[in-house]
Amino acid sequence: MPNHPMPNLHPVAPAAPIAPATAPRPVALELRDLTTVFPGDDGPVTVIDGVSLAVRAGGTLAVVGESGSGKSMTFLSALGLVATPGRVRRGEVRIDGTDILHQPPERLRRLRGAVISMIFQDPLTALNPVFTIGEQIVEVLRAHQRIGRAAARARAIDLLARVQIPDPVRRVDDYPHQLSGGQRQRVLIAMAIALSPRILIADEPTTALDVTVQAQILDLLADLQAETGMALVLITHDLGLVAKYADDVAVMYAGRLVETGSMEEVFTRPRHPYTRALFRSIPRLDGPVDEELPAIEGQPPNVARLPPGCAFEPRCTVGRGRADCCTRRPLPLAGDRSGHRSACFHEDLPDRKEAAR
Amino acid sequence: MTASLSAPPPALELVDATRVFTRRRGLFKTAGKAVRAVDGVSLTIRAGETLGLVGESGSGKSTLGRLALRLVEPTSGRLLVDGRDVTGVSKAEMQAMRRDIQMVFQDPYGSLDPRVTIGQSIAEPLKVHGLWDGDGPQKVAGVMSLVGLDPSHADRYPHQFSGGQRQRIGIARALTLDPKILVLDEPVSALDVSIQAQIINLLQRIQRERGLSYLFIAHDLAVVRHVSHRIAVMYFGKVVEMAERDNLYRRPLHPYTVSLLAAVPIADVRMRNRRRTSVTMGEIGSATNVPPGCRFHPRCYRARLVAATGGVPTERSGDALLPRACLIDQPELRSCGGTDRVACHFPETPETRSEVATAVLQDIGYPPIRPIPL
Ligand SMILES: Nc1ncnc2c1ncn2[C@@H]1O[C@H](COP(=O)(O)OP(=O)(O)OP(=O)(O)O)[C@@H](O)[C@H]1O
Ligand SMILES: Nc1ncnc2c1ncn2[C@@H]1O[C@H](COP(=O)(O)OP(=O)(O)OP(=O)(O)O)[C@@H](O)[C@H]1O
Ligand code: SF4
Ligand code: SF4
Ligand SMILES: [Mg+2]
Ligand SMILES: [Mg+2]
Numbered sequence: 239m240p241n242h243p244m245p246n247l248h249p250v251a252p253a254a255p256i257a258p259a260t261a262p263r264p265v266a267l268e269l270r271d272l273t274t275v276f277p278g279d280d281g282p283v284t285v286i287d288g289v290s291l292a293v294r295a296g297g298t299l300a301v302v303g304e305s306g307s308g309k310s311m312t313f314l315s316a317l318g319l320v321a322t323p324g325r326v327r328r329g330e331v332r333i334d335g336t337d338i339l340h341q342p343p344e345r346l347r348r349l350r351g352a353v354i355s356m357i358f359q360d361p362l363t364a365l366n367p368v369f370t371i372g373e374q375i376v377e378v379l380r381a382h383q384r385i386g387r388a389a390a391r392a393r394a395i396d397l398l399a400r401v402q403i404p405d406p407v408r409r410v411d412d413y414p415h416q417l418s419g420g421q422r423q424r425v426l427i428a429m430a431i432a433l434s435p436r437i438l439i440a441d442e443p444t445t446a447l448d449v450t451v452q453a454q455i456l457d458l459l460a461d462l463q464a465e466t467g468m469a470l471v472l473i474t475h476d477l478g479l480v481a482k483y484a485d486d487v488a489v490m491y492a493g494r495l496v497e498t499g500s501m502e503e504v505f506t507r508p509r510h511p512y513t514r515a516l517f518r519s520i521p522r523l524d525g526p527v528d529e530e531l532p533a534i535e536g537q538p539p540n541v542a543r544l545p546p547g548c549a550f551e552p553r554c555t556v557g558r559g560r561a562d563c564c565t566r567r568p569l570p571l572a573g574d575r576s577g578h579r580s581a582c583f584h585e586d587l588p589d590r591k592e593a594a595r
Numbered sequence: 596m597t598a599s600l601s602a603p604p605p606a607l608e609l610v611d612a613t614r615v616f617t618r619r620r621g622l623f624k625t626a627g628k629a630v631r632a633v634d635g636v637s638l639t640i641r642a643g644e645t646l647g648l649v650g651e652s653g654s655g656k657s658t659l660g661r662l663a664l665r666l667v668e669p670t671s672g673r674l675l676v677d678g679r680d681v682t683g684v685s686k687a688e689m690q691a692m693r694r695d696i697q698m699v700f701q702d703p704y705g706s707l708d709p710r711v712t713i714g715q716s717i718a719e720p721l722k723v724h725g726l727w728d729g730d731g732p733q734k735v736a737g738v739m740s741l742v743g744l745d746p747s748h749a750d751r752y753p754h755q756f757s758g759g760q761r762q763r764i765g766i767a768r769a770l771t772l773d774p775k776i777l778v779l780d781e782p783v784s785a786l787d788v789s790i791q792a793q794i795i796n797l798l799q800r801i802q803r804e805r806g807l808s809y810l811f812i813a814h815d816l817a818v819v820r821h822v823s824h825r826i827a828v829m830y831f832g833k834v835v836e837m838a839e840r841d842n843l844y845r846r847p848l849h850p851y852t853v854s855l856l857a858a859v860p861i862a863d864v865r866m867r868n869r870r871r872t873s874v875t876m877g878e879i880g881s882a883t884n885v886p887p888g889c890r891f892h893p894r895c896y897r898a899r900l901v902a903a904t905g906g907v908p909t910e911r912s913g914d915a916l917l918p919r920a921c922l923i924d925q926p927e928l929r930s931c932g933g934t935d936r937v938a939c940h941f942p943e944t945p946e947t948r949s950e951v952a953t954a955v956l957q958d959i960g961y962p963p964i965r966p967i968p969l
Contacts, residue, residue: 305759305787321754359785404653405884408628416616419701419781420652445784446701448651448814449858475787476815478860505864519789520862521817523844524960530799531792531821538790540745 264334266469267316267354267437268292272329274308274315283542285324286311287493293437293469293486298460300480300501301473302516303490304538309473310359312490313439317356318346333437352382356439357430359473364426365414371398371425372410378432397428402454419446427455434466441473456483477520481505489513492539492549495571499578509580511556514589548583555589557582604678605639606808607696607776612636612662612672614655631885632658634832635672640776643802645809647819647840649855650829656812657701659829660778663810664696665689676776694724697769699762701780701812706765707753714739714749717768724772738767743793759786766794770801778810783818795822816859820844828852831890834928838935844959846945847952848937850874850897857955874951888922889940895921900949901941 274286286308293299301309314320316331318339331339338349350356358364366374375394379385385393391410398406401424414422423446430438440459444452460483462468472484480487480501487504489497489512497510508514518532536553545551547564557563563583573579614633633655640646648656661667665674665681673682676692684692697720700706707716717735721727736746742763753761762785769777779798783791799822801807813819819826826843828836828851836849847853857874874896892898892912898921902909908919920926920940928938943952 303787305762305785305790306757307787310757418653418657442785446652446781446814448649448654448855449816449860450854451652452814453858453860475785475791476860477788477862481862481864482860502864505862516787516789517862519792521788521792521795521815521821522960523817523820523856523859523861525817525821527821527840530796533792533796534789537743537745 263294263296263467265292266295266297266333267471268330268332269312269316270330270332272312272315272331273327274311274320274324275327276324278542280542282327284327285493285541286315289329289490289495291488291495291498293471295436295469296463296467297485298463298470298472298483299486299488300484301471301488301490302475302477302480303488303496304492304512305475306538306541307490308493308541309490310441311493313356313441313471313473317350317354317439318343319356348382351378351435352433353435354437354439355430355433355435357426357441357443359441365422367414370411370413371417375410375425375429375432378429382433393432394428397432398425400431400458401425401428402451402458403428420448420451423447424451424455427459431459431462434462435468436466437469437471438462439471439473442475443472444479445475452479477517489516492544493541494549494581496550496582497578497580498571499573499576499580503576503578507578509578509585510550510582511554511585511589512550513580515553515555548581556584556587560584603642604675606642606644606677607640607663607810608673608675608678609636609638609659609663610673610675612659612674613670614658614662614667615670628884631832633662633669636829636832636834638827638834638837640808640810642775642808643806644825645802645811645823647823647826648810648812648829649814649816649819649826651831651851652814654829655832656829657780660698660780660810660812663776663778664693664698666698691724694720694772695774696776696778697772697774698778699765699769699780699782707761709753712750712752713744713756713764716753716764717749717771720768720772726772734771738770741770742767742797743790759790762786763790763794773805774807776808776810778812780812781814782811784814791818798822816844816855828855831885833890833938835891835938836936837928838937842933842935845956846935846943847956848931848935848942848944849891849939850895850943850952851891853943853952853955854894854896856959859959861959874955888920888924889926889938891939892917892921896951897939897941897943897949900951 269289269291272286272289273284275282275284289312303309315326320326326339330337333353338346372391372394375397376390379390379393395406395410398410403409403421403424427443444455447455459470463470474480484501487499487501488495489510491512497504497513508517515534521531534553539549545564547566548557551557551564569581569583571579571581612633613635616630616632636659650656658667662669673680681692714735717738718731721731735749739746744763744767766782783794786794811822820840823840825839827834828849830851836852843852847856854874886893898917899915901907902916902918909916910919910922912922926938926940928936930936931942931944943949
């Protein structure tokens, strides 16, 4: 980050338009029909149900959706990191066209970190409390590269500086508990980019950061993308970040994709009633403050007991109580030529006003 | 501020609270440099009021929240609850006070015992305070559904829940004792916007019904605006601005507050292509190596503008020209008309507002630019 002597008084030039569709970049990561189950009291529970997604080299896919809808689990599944007794039941995870899911564990371990890496959602549990943060970064580097201790330590300090950890020379010897929540989050980011992966899965990478640091970190990731063609999957609840950084968006509900498309399409013409309700819930800097925020009424779904039809039906202001929505098989994603797809029987119907409190 | 004799004392008051962490390093445990995580902060929260707390990552917000419960002890300063000085009371007495002051932790996973079912976790405060009786299980089920958790999941373990679900467990746990003051450390940042809206509506409803006070720590400035009556902005262990809600967003005084407002990502496609005013610059400071003078000067656009305009004594610092005051005098928190207070030598008052601040206010919608109806 250059240290500008003067503030930029001039408006920032708009971000360069997304590369024209004439020469689409190759797909870096593709998930096909990924399905993950956990044993439950009455048989297996499907927490991820037939998720198919693709991210292009240099591109950014934002994954949004309800808390508990399976965003983290989708990518833990893709990396072969589902905790037992869960398991991936079906599907493929292709990197450069080769399925990695059925590779021997040792090979998968080598791919993780070097080719595909993930910033985990939970900064405290993802760091080992008994080692300093420097030791943990050095460990990552030395597990994959031939690099001496001193060089690795210097590189660790350099990485901490890149993620804006103040005073990295000193901080490299801190233990995780000595750092604030946001500092821990940045240490995880440093570890994830240490090996310059081709694909980075960032699971809520900036939730603990103030907005100025958040912007610097995401700009750093965008710079890495421009430099190295890294593909980025950004799992986030912050729809402002999606608008600012994503090329494509995938919306999840109850373990399934309910809408996918380009960011512009999904933001300007959200189709699925869940997506529409989600956008309405965003608190705005210029919104009314004396009214309740428009939340989606009702309980989040229990994936162990999903209705036979659309999982959103009990809460949907369009389809609630419609026999076709609650009894017919859930719809697969379907869409138009622009690639904007959604899974709803009645996406052309407006939301019923009286139901949307 | 002198309260009239009849006015009830604030629910919570911190007077000049300071917490210094000394980090020990190396084989011989030589004392490392001290971190003044919270540096002389005074604030009050009235009954039924929400004080929002925003600020840079590492600026001491969580530490301040913990100080309010004496989960970390202040190095100096005083803590008053309902007008009573509890800075020196025994640990046992403080434990009893915690029935009235509860905290929702930033890291819901770290604060839940992985070997204990969540039903037991939520019941624990009741048991600790000897309030567990025949109604216990029903109370647990009640708070679980209150925060949108399925009560039939009470026998599950924390790892079986998603990040956002764990956050709701933390909130349920804090509510079981029916406290008077809640310290909420980023209670909704792990939640999707719809559940976030549910939780915020819930917290506000409980506040209206029970007159609860909240210290609400968050990064999302739109959320903070929605829930807070007043807002404190922290930078490097100090409160740099303390203002009524609407004033903070319409007339931000401190250049750091303006920088925060400038960096808010707005969920609107047009923002991607529309011009945005950029004010971020420079490196984040370090708590072990606090800049002299105003702590914000290495990153402050305002200081550079003021120096360039002339009329004040200036000095070079690196490649920037800054007012000398910013480099040597630490500004105190002071009023600049009205009840709002700011710690800056050249605050962005409406009369002296810079071009940068004006542009930022326009970007975020003051005066409002209508959003696309969805
Ligand atoms: N070990 C487990 N056993 C059983 N169910 C699990 C387990 N781990 C996760 N789940 C379930 O899988 C579902 C998906 O969880 P996941 O963590 O992917 O959600 P998420 O979309 O990332 O949510 P958040 O936004 O809150 O992080 C949740 O319903 C969760 O309860
Ligand atoms: N136990 C500790 N030992 C040493 N230093 C600590 C300790 N706890 C916090 N600190 C330091 O105190 C400062 C303030 O930390 P705190 O967690 O209060 O920040 P915060 O404002 O909550 O940040 P965030 O927004 O990232 O959560 C940080 O520099 C942190 O490294
Ligand atoms: S399928 Fe029916 S219930 Fe489901 S989202 Fe569409 S309208 Fe609503
Ligand atoms: S005192 Fe000077 S450096 Fe500090 S915020 Fe004000 S103008 Fe900026
Ligand atoms: Mg998650
Ligand atoms: Mg914190």
